[in-house]
Amino acid sequence: MAASNMLSCAELDSFIRSITHCRPDLKPYLEIQLGEIKILQAIFEQDKEFMIDNVCLEKAKNYMYKNSFEEPPLLEYFIKLIINNLLLEIQVHLPKFYPIELPDVFVRCNQFARNQQIRMNHDLRSFLFSLETGTVCVYGCILWINHNIGNYSKRDEKTIMYQFIEExxxxxxxxxxxxxxxxxxxxxxxxxxxxxxxxxxxxxxxxxxxxxxxxxxxxxxxxxxxxxxxxxxxxxxxxxxxxxxxxxxxxxxxxxxxxxxxxxxxxxxxxxxxxxxxxxxxxxxxxxxxxxxxxxxxxxxxx
Missing domain, CATH: 3.30.70.100 (Alpha-Beta Plaits)
Structure with a gap:
């Protein structure tokens, strides 16, 4: 927008609102989210490895398949895994328009020192941002964690902190x-x-x-x-x-x-x-x- 043609704040506010009121249809994104969850439920044991709020899940399914007018809450779930004798909890928050919007994926491991956990989540986040827009990526994150967990468990806290600062x-x-x-x-x-x-x-x-x-x-x-x-x-x-x-x-x-x-x-x-x-x-x-x-x-x- 050229400086000479810049709109006033009020005009721009009105223009932006006219555009943002045309929200994309949620259902195509929700269908992808539910499809990925179904795959994860088939891979991981229910209620032991894979945990999700079933009330929220049912609301999403009702909105998607039973024409419910109530927009469902954002989907969130947890995956617990043991890799290299380490107990990991992977927390996943899906934004409304995932996979166009990146998910929030965070890994916890009580056996890690604080800086080891920080470093691992930092690198996981960098992996997410390296993906092509629109990639269905939660299982890809799990594979990344499985392949890379040894890089963090084999190093002590001082080494990781030093490398983190040096970056x-x-x-x-x-x-x-x-x-x-x-x-x-x-x-x-x-x-x-x-x-x-x-x-x-x-x-x-x-x-x-x-x-x-x-x-x-x-x-x-x-x-x-x-x-x-x-x-x-x-x-x-x-x-x-x-x-x-x-x-x-x-x-x-x-x-x-x-x-x-x-x-x-x-x-x-x-x-x-x-x-x-x-x-x-x-x-x-x-x-x-x-x-x-x-x-x-x-x-x-x-x-």
Whole structure:
């Protein structure tokens, strides 16, 4: 969009909303999700190795096959495996439009030191981001874990921590929540950002948007703390990663600190009370050199 032809915030807000109201049909994505779950249930023993909330699963099936009008909750399940005498728990959260959107896959192993677990999940996440968009990948993640678990169990914590620091990886996490209204959560997000030296912003409302940037290790731990809070829906939409020279004085940060921002519409009625002015938000991102992320957040094909 040329600078001379830029729309006002109000015009852009109206334009964006006209596009985002045309949501893609959920059913094709849900059909893929349910098909993958059926395969996993055939591979792994029910309730012992593979665990899923059957109420949520039935709601998804009713929406898909019985024309229920109630949109189902996001699907989440756990897989427990023993590999190389290590007990692993793999937690999987599927976003609404998986496999177009990447799943959130996290591995826990009580036999690992903290930094071994951090390193393994860091590499698993890098594997996910290396896949072609639209890949059905949960079983692929399990195969990756099976093939690579020895790389982490054979090294001690000091070696892993040293190699992790030496990589010098800068990250920027783009997080999407169904909504952020809780004052306690907003305070905690800001406190955690200070603790982990994270810069960026938190945009409360519906939806809630969070951006955090810093060292990859700090961002990863910050995100794990945020994710562990109680949410109706929260997921990491995108991660920007940049390798950098430790001796460089050039800052990779696009934000000077971590702040709470607001871009509310005029409150003409109750339905607009917590609605974000997306035009103002877009120009805020533009000012900070991050306008590219808007399409990832709101699935807009043109802007």
């Amino acid at each position: 010098k990886l800068f990250s920027r996490y783009w997080i999407y929540s169904y909504h952020i209204f809780s004052k306690e959560k907003k305070r905690e997000i800001i406190c955690l950002a200070k603790k982990y030296n994270i810069t960026g912003f938190c945009l409360p409302g519906k939806p809630g948007i969070i951006c955090g940037e810093g060292s990859d290790n700090d961002c990863f731990e910050w995100w794990q703390k945020i994710k562990s809070m109680t949410w109706k829906k929260i997921l990491c939409k995108k991660i920007d990663q940049i390798r950098y020279d430790a001796n460089s004085n050039k800052s990779l940060r696009k934000f000077g600190n971590f702040t709470e921002i607001t871009f509310s519409c005029q409150k003409n009625n109750k339905s607009n009370e917590n609605r974000m002015n997306m035009g103002k938000f877009y120009y805020y991102l533009l000012e900070h050199g991050c306008a590219y992320i808007f399409k990832d957040y709101f699935r807009i094909d043109r802007l």
